[in-house]
Amino acid sequence: MINDFQTIWGQWPDIWGGFLNTLLLVSVAAVTSLLFGILLTPMLMSSRPGIARTAHGFCDAMRCVPFLLFVYVIYFALPSMGIRLSxxxxxxxxxxxxxxxxxxxxxxxxxxxxxxxxIESARAFGFQGFNLVRRIILPPMLMRAIPSLGNQLIQIVKDSAFLSIIAVTELTSVMNAIQSTYFIPFAAFLSAVLLYWVLCLCIEILTSLLTRYAEERRT
Structure with missing residues (x-):
């Protein structure tokens, strides 16, 4: 068993490359999805039924579709419509x-x-529309959402492992390639689990620090 782990970690350059690619995927996806989420939120809260229904329809569709199936749709279905992505x-x-x-x-x-x-006081002082959201609603909203956003970031880390099915060279894909070469799946996948755990633990620590900061700001 020890020899199996030595064999796995002898492939450290490949593992490190896969881990860094996972970090890049998670970072880009987390920042971009948060920005899109911020843009979607006023639409969900809109008093205009058409805008609110459209935003709710998109959110419900994403939340009801398995992520693995959605990856298949993006990777295999879009080319049939003339949209080709790497x-x-x-x-x-x-x-x-x-x-x-x-x-x-x-x-x-x-x-x-x-x-x-x-919010009503801000409206009384003349804040409306974008200025109301940007200066009055957005800062405390983000502060209150930090624990939930941290949990969602961990979910993004776990979702990224599914991208191995479309040959994205992230951590799971690299570990699968190594175990296929040396036929030591237990050591390979346990090592992957440990690396994912370390990454998620770092996110939890950062979330706790930001939550504590937000609570101090509110008091």
Missing amino acids: NWSSGVLALVLYNSAYMAVLLKGAWQDLPADS
Whole structure:
């Protein structure tokens, strides 16, 4: 068993490359999906039925479709419509679209949890539309949503492992290639689990620090 792990970690350059690619995928997907989620949230809260229904329809569609199936749709179905993307671009697009819906729903919940008096007071002082959202609603909304957003970031990390099915060279794909070469699946996949755990643990620590900061700002 020890020899198996020595064999796995003898492939450290490939493992490190896959791990860095996973970090890049997660970082790009997390930042972009959060930005799209921020844009979607006012649409979910819109008083215009058409806008609100469209935004809710998109979010419901993403939340009800299995992520693996959605990756297949992006990677295999889009080329039949004349839209051709690389493996990496397809994976990032799938992560962003899928998780934007979750981000928007989480932010909507944080928005609804804001004190109504502060928003009405801001309107009384002349804040409307974009300025109201940017200066009055967005900062406390993000502060309240930090724990939920941290959980969603961990979900993005786990979703990224599915991209191995479209040959994106992330951590799971690299470990699968190594175990296929040396026929030691236990050591390979356990090592992958440990690396994913370390990454998620770092996210949890960062989330806890940001949550503590947000609580101090509110007091």
